[in-house]
Amino acid sequence: MALALSLTLAVGVAQMLATVAQQRRSMKQVTAAHREAGNRMEELARRPWGETTPQHLASLGLSEESRQCLPGGKLHVEVADEDDDTRRISIRIDWRRPSGSRGEPVRLIGWKFRNGESRP
Amino acid sequence: MRARRGYSLIETLAAMTLVTTTFTAVAVSLHQMYRSTRSVQDELSMELELGRFAIQFRADAHQALSVEMEDSVKTKTDSQTLSLVLPDERTVHYVLQPRRIDRTVRRGAEARHRETYRLPRWFAPRWQLEPERPPAIVSLLLAPRPAVSGSPPVVAVRVDAAVGLLRSQSRLTQE
Numbered sequence: 220m221a222l223a224l225s226l227t228l229a230v231g232v233a234q235m236l237a238t239v240a241q242q243r244r245s246m247k248q249v250t251a252a253h254r255e256a257g258n259r260m261e262e263l264a265r266r267p268w269g270e271t272t273p274q275h276l277a278s279l280g281l282s283e284e285s286r287q288c289l290p291g292g293k294l295h296v297e298v299a300d301e302d303d304d305t306r307r308i309s310i311r312i313d314w315r316r317p318s319g320s321r322g323e324p325v326r327l328i329g330w331k332f333r334n335g336e337s338r339p
Numbered sequence: 340m341r342a343r344r345g346y347s348l349i350e351t352l353a354a355m356t357l358v359t360t361t362f363t364a365v366a367v368s369l370h371q372m373y374r375s376t377r378s379v380q381d382e383l384s385m386e387l388e389l390g391r392f393a394i395q396f397r398a399d400a401h402q403a404l405s406v407e408m409e410d411s412v413k414t415k416t417d418s419q420t421l422s423l424v425l426p427d428e429r430t431v432h433y434v435l436q437p438r439r440i441d442r443t444v445r446r447g448a449e450a451r452h453r454e455t456y457r458l459p460r461w462f463a464p465r466w467q468l469e470p471e472r473p474p475a476i477v478s479l480l481l482a483p484r485p486a487v488s489g490s491p492p493v494v495a496v497r498v499d500a501a502v503g504l505l506r507s508q509s510r511l512t513q514e
Contacts, residue, residue: 265501265504
């Protein structure tokens, strides 16, 4: 009886520690994805207006640092012209979670304004 | 038949082994949980500090007219200074120290404001400047130090900021 109780306790504690470790990994990944989205947005903000078209951004990928901690990580950049001088840039990062599923992605949206750059 | 008045040696030893095993398991679990809590607190603290740094660093960089980097070889100290010149004659100096980043705002020679961002001991910080084309990107790189005992498994961290973004023709708002 005592042995069974001890074993149950040990298994329960081990499961709890495993869950905590998984949650920590998951939290680290979400933080890394937010940081990566911020860095990518800085890079896009720096580009001239003419280099923020979907064709130019198709080759954009995750940084080496993010590839290391986001298994199966993918960067999606969507560009939509709201009018002639305003462009909406959406960054989406998704990756495989420690549980194996692809959960809710991290998103960051920014607007870029032409502000005097020459029109084509 | 005589009534039994005690326990045999085998029974006593078995009970003692069980009690010892249970106490050991509980002690190990508590120790793991304590370490885990400390580690989570350290990581959370680092993320908050880095988030605070990133907001201020990007705000300074976006306003900056120019950027200069002074390395430890020139200054012969164990620090690396990044200076951002702002439009209203202010200069913001970010100085990397082994365990922290010091931010000092100066107007002329007079220091107007100073704050510090703590860094975990398992990171080696350095600046990186990519001036290929304006506006330049300036980055804080935190590379894991090779042999720091007790450090959690970490990967490199990078915080980028575009210099002079608010002065350039293209600008950006974020939500």
